[in-house]
Amino acid sequence: MRTLIFATAIRILTPLFLVFSLYILLRGHNHPGGGFIGGLMGSIAFVFHTLAHGTKQTAKSYFSLTFYKYDRKPHHNNLSHALRLLRKNIVRNKKEKPIFIWNYYLLRLRPTYLMAIGLAVAVGSGLVGLVMGKPFMAAYWLKVKIPLVGSVGTPLLFDTGVYLLVLGMVLKMVFTMSKD
Structure with a gap:
């Protein structure tokens, strides 16, 4: 049917x-x-x-609910890392790996x-x-x-x-x- x-x-x-x-x-x-x-x-x-x-x-x-979580490292809390992320996201090279590492959790x-x-x-x-x-x-x-x-x-x-x-x-x- x-x-x-x-x-x-x-x-x-x-x-x-x-x-x-x-x-x-x-x-x-x-x-x-x-x-x-x-x-x-x-x-x-x-x-x-x-x-x-x-x-x-x-x-x-x-x-099913999927929750995404950004995997933070301890050194990611400073200003220089935030500026580097901003630059990488604005001017992105297509051969580069993505900066963000997302983990997801599935809740059934x-x-x-x-x-x-x-x-x-x-x-x-x-x-x-x-x-x-x-x-x-x-x-x-x-x-x-x-x-x-x-x-x-x-x-x-x-x-x-x-x-x-x-x-x-x-x-x-x-x-x-x-x-x-």
């Missing part, structure tokens, strides 16, 4: 599905079921992306981590009531209202945990079933 039309359409539809799933999550904190159905809507975006591009490309596109966010984070957030939202001396899962609301969201409290935190848990569970199933 890897056609050019489907792959192109999914590139456009994936962000729309994700934005809509976040809308469902935020809308649902005043109504039941926002986290669960939002997580299912978000996972649909990744299921379609996996069907169109494969598991490896989906994991590389959405679940696996679906199992999403499930663990979601479960921790959901349980943490329930523990707020116990810490305040009330029953488990007692709702607490912040006095500040956020535009387009409204009141924020522990029910939204619980729904966010459920959202991440459902998203991680569906992604784990899809990635396992569609191994290349």
